[in-house]
Amino acid sequence: MDSALAYWLRWPSIEVFLDTYSWAWPLCEVLHFAGLILLFGAVGTYDLRLLGFGKGIPLSLLKRALPWGVVGFALCAGTGFVFVGGIKSNVGVHPYTVLMTNPWLQLKLLFIALAGVNVLAFYATGMGRVVDALGPQDDVPPLGRVMGAASLMLWLGAIYFGRLIPWAL
Amino acid sequence: MEFLSWLENTDTVTWIRESTSLLGYTLYLSLHTLGLVFLLGPVVIIALRMTGLVPPIPLAPLRSFFPLMVGGFIVNLASGLVLFSTAPVSFVRNITFLVKLTCVILAAAMLWRFLQYVFRGCDVPDVAIETPRARRLFAVSSALWVVAITAGRLTAYSAYVISRTLGAVTVAFLVAIAAVLIVRALMARRTRDESLPSSLAVSLKGR
Numbered sequence: 001m002d003s004a005l006a007y008w009l010r011w012p013s014i015e016v017f018l019d020t021y022s023w024a025w026p027l028c029e030v031l032h033f034a035g036l037i038l039l040f041g042a043v044g045t046y047d048l049r050l051l052g053f054g055k056g057i058p059l060s061l062l063k064r065a066l067p068w069g070v071v072g073f074a075l076c077a078g079t080g081f082v083f084v085g086g087i088k089s090n091v092g093v094h095p096y097t098v099l100m101t102n103p104w105l106q107l108k109l110l111f112i113a114l115a116g117v118n119v120l121a122f123y124a125t126g127m128g129r130v131v132d133a134l135g136p137q138d139d140v141p142p143l144g145r146v147m148g149a150a151s152l153m154l155w156l157g158a159i160y161f162g163r164l165i166p167w168a169l
Numbered sequence: 170m171e172f173l174s175w176l177e178n179t180d181t182v183t184w185i186r187e188s189t190s191l192l193g194y195t196l197y198l199s200l201h202t203l204g205l206v207f208l209l210g211p212v213v214i215i216a217l218r219m220t221g222l223v224p225p226i227p228l229a230p231l232r233s234f235f236p237l238m239v240g241g242f243i244v245n246l247a248s249g250l251v252l253f254s255t256a257p258v259s260f261v262r263n264i265t266f267l268v269k270l271t272c273v274i275l276a277a278a279m280l281w282r283f284l285q286y287v288f289r290g291c292d293v294p295d296v297a298i299e300t301p302r303a304r305r306l307f308a309v310s311s312a313l314w315v316v317a318i319t320a321g322r323l324t325a326y327s328a329y330v331i332s333r334t335l336g337a338v339t340v341a342f343l344v345a346i347a348a349v350l351i352v353r354a355l356m357a358r359r360t361r362d363e364s365l366p367s368s369l370a371v372s373l374k375g376r
Contacts, residue, residue: 041213056230
């Protein structure tokens with residue numbers, strides 16, 4: 001199991017690409033930040049509206065920005081995959097070792113997973129439909145506000161831990 | 170220069186630079202990213218709205234996000250000063266950093282003017298945002314943010330890597346603009362179809 005994961009995590013093709021093109025890693029860093037801003041712009045604003053900021057904007061309308069948050073997430077996930085899969089090219093450590101020993105990467109992945117669970121819970125509990133039906137000035141039910149606060153904290157936490165990762169390599 | 174090298178070697182700054190504590194360098198580094206997303210989060214919504222990628226979200230309520238944006242800017246100003254103080258002598262000689270700094274100042278000033286014009290100078294921001302002046306201010310500010318963030322990310326790299334990366338970033342930027350234009354065209358077509366009576370839409374599609 002461990003060796004299968006170790007095999008799957010390391011991408012020699014990505015390593016070769018990063019070794020060959022010196023622009024590839026910094027380009028991914030720029031795109032990672034672009035994705036981050038897009039993700040937080042769409043999702044964070046939605047979360048803050050759940051918490052009561054921006055009253056006057058109906059959540060059913062603000063929801064239409066969320067697909068762009070997904071685009072941001074895809075950018076971050078794709079470039080993040082390059083960072084992990086090709087890390088041997090950058091710092092000479094096997095990705096499996098990094099995944100098993102870097103507490104910040106572990107916490108970051110945990111927070112992203114929890115943010116995913118939070119989204120699923122938001123729609124599975126019907127909260128997504130409840131807030132969709134609210135008027136522009138309406139307050140969000142307590143559970144919806146808790147989920148908004150959780151999402152905000154989890155994504156900000158993911159950003160925080162992400163910045164710490166290089167310091168434990 | 171003397172002041173900068175004195176600053177760099179003060180006990181406090183040395184501790185921040187070299188400490189492995191979570192209150193050291195990494196705190197200011199992460200605050201610098203967290204402040205950034207608070208400052209530019211609402212800007213993303215305005216950008217999506219301006220490019221027509223989301224339906225016309227009413228703008229006036231975005232005012233309640235302004236304190237968060239200002240807070241994000243202040244956090245970044247403060248954390249940026251701390252980060253600068255850890256290596257001021259090399260930062261003031263780093264062209265990439267100076268480009269970043271210039272772009273940040275200009276981008277923030279343009280964004281401020283945009284927000285003043287759309288949200289303070291006019292009773293109805295939804296009308297003001299359609300004016301050429303608002304579009305110009307927002308476009309210039311956004312372009313400057315893109316350059317500022319790119320330069321910020323590239324500050325640690327060598328001139329050679331930076332020169333190679335600039336081409337790649339430009340290509341990525343053009344691809345993003347093309348993608349936005351394509352998505353917008355597809356969305357416009359869908360709304361047109363939806364707004365037509367179904368029989369007419371079918372007959373138009375048939376042709």
